Amino acid sequence: MSPEGLVAARTGRHCLALPSNRLGLYLALRHWCLPGQRLLMSPISADEILFLVLAAGLRPVIAPLSPDDGNIDVGAVDLDLVDAVLTTNLYGLPDRVTAFAGKTVIEDVAHAMETTVEGRQLGTFGVAGVFSLSKHAGAGSGGVIAVEHEEDLRALEAERDRLLQPRVLAAEIRSVLTSVARHTAVRLNLVRPALWAMRALGMEEEREGHRIAPRPGDLDEALKHVPELPPFDSWVQADLHDYRARRGGLSRLYQARRLRTLPGQRARRIAGVRALAELPTVAGAVHRHLDQPLFRVPLLVADREAAIAELERRGVSTGYLYDPPYDDYLPGFVELSPEPEVARWWGRHALPVDPFYAHRALPVVRELAAAPPPPGDRAVRSARRPSTPPA
Numbered sequence: 001m002s003p004e005g006l007v008a009a010r011t012g013r014h015c016l017a018l019p020s021n022r023l024g025l026y027l028a029l030r031h032w033c034l035p036g037q038r039l040l041m042s043p044i045s046a047d048e049i050l051f052l053v054l055a056a057g058l059r060p061v062i063a064p065l066s067p068d069d070g071n072i073d074v075g076a077v078d079l080d081l082v083d084a085v086l087t088t089n090l091y092g093l094p095d096r097v098t099a100f101a102g103k104t105v106i107e108d109v110a111h112a113m114e115t116t117v118e119g120r121q122l123g124t125f126g127v128a129g130v131f132s133l134s135k136h137a138g139a140g141s142g143g144v145i146a147v148e149h150e151e152d153l154r155a156l157e158a159e160r161d162r163l164l165q166p167r168v169l170a171a172e173i174r175s176v177l178t179s180v181a182r183h184t185a186v187r188l189n190l191v192r193p194a195l196w197a198m199r200a201l202g203m204e205e206e207r208e209g210h211r212i213a214p215r216p217g218d219l220d221e222a223l224k225h226v227p228e229l230p231p232f233d234s235w236v237q238a239d240l241h242d243y244r245a246r247r248g249g250l251s252r253l254y255q256a257r258r259l260r261t262l263p264g265q266r267a268r269r270i271a272g273v274r275a276l277a278e279l280p281t282v283a284g285a286v287h288r289h290l291d292q293p294l295f296r297v298p299l300l301v302a303d304r305e306a307a308i309a310e311l312e313r314r315g316v317s318t319g320y321l322y323d324p325p326y327d328d329y330l331p332g333f334v335e336l337s338p339e340p341e342v343a344r345w346w347g348r349h350a351l352p353v354d355p356f357y358a359h360r361a362l363p364v365v366r367e368l369a370a371a372p373p374p375p376g377d378r379a380v381r382s383a384r385r386p387s388t389p390p391a
């Protein structure tokens with residue numbers, strides 16, 4: 001079965017194959033929103049997402065963050081002030097998607113391919129759910145957009161084909177081989193030498209801290225061309241330069257094969273979530289999702305950078321760090337959150353741990369001191385773990 005066929009079977013929706021999740025998010029934003037509309041989004045997500053929103057000509061309205069799960073703090077937003085919502089489902093912890101009823105909701109389910117809410121697959125609540133095949137499935141690249149109506153799928157398909165660049169076979173082979181090598185290195189506990197080799201070969205993207213360089217001057221230029229995507233390529237392609245290159249049979253076979261490994265990984269992933277949930281540093285919402293094979297388990301620790309270095313020494317690499325929040329990353333280009341402090345706190349202290357390899361991380365993360373409490377009274381209340389006795 002094709003990758004989109006496998007996701008269609010999971011979601012019961014009409015599905016379209018994509019070279020990346022990010023291309024699908026752009027297609028969805030263009031299809032369901034009009035340039036100039038206001039889009040509510042979390043301040044904590046992958047760098048490229050903010051640039052997609054800007055490329056689509058939308059006004060990013062940055063939401064306050066819940067310290068409980070690192071997603072939009074629904075109780076603190078005025079939905080009357082926005083036209084649409086983009087959820088993140090950070091690390092697989094679900095956004096409160098049903099609270100956005102009445103708005104156009106586009107679900108970024110890059111991290112949430114294995115998350116269900118009351119038995120229903122995430123990515124089936126909004127007008128579109130956009131999956132990434134490089135996360136849980138670890139297929140190196142690839143995405144799938146899932147939509148309710150076939151006519152929407154046809155329109156998205158036409159727009160996808162307009163934006164696709166020609167297939168580059170050599171790049172496709174390299175991408176699949178790199179992905180296979182990554183899995184082998186992780187399985188054999190050879191992450192440290194693999195990271196060293198990648199750095200020596202210049203395969204790591206240049207960063208300013210944890211984010212790619214925002215280049216506001218260049219961004220002003222690109223914004224003259226909205227809602228066209230190509231002028232934003234230099235930002236959107238972070239870590240995936242062929243994000244809109246056509247893929248052929250080799251990638252599709254590999255993606256489908258990787259997707260079929262997910263059911264077999266489920267029990268071990270859930271066991272890892274449960275083991276990590278025992279730690280005093282774990283984000284509060286994890287306790288409510290102990291039956292979910294999360295993509296990562298967020299811990300909130302005092303000294304995140306030291307922890308990352310120690311984990312790397314033990315052969316565990318840490319990715320998916322989104323710091324600083326969008327407000328501080330590109331302040332001139334977004335509508336600032338009314339309460340940016342919790343997002344800053346989360347950005348600084350969140351340490352995502354892969355539950356599939358929890359046994360490797362536990363000797364290090366068990367020893368970590370907890371982050372200071374999140375700023376603000378409401379934040380402290382909602383972050384409090386269910387087992388914490390009242391003060």
Ligand SMILES: Cc1ncc(COP(=O)(O)O)c(C=O)c1O
Pocket residue numbers: 020021022023045046049088108110111131132133134141142143240243320
């Ligand atoms: C939350 C989130 N959304 C979307 C993406 C983009 O996914 P893709 O690389 O498939 O375009 C990422 C990638 O890291 C991500 O972390």
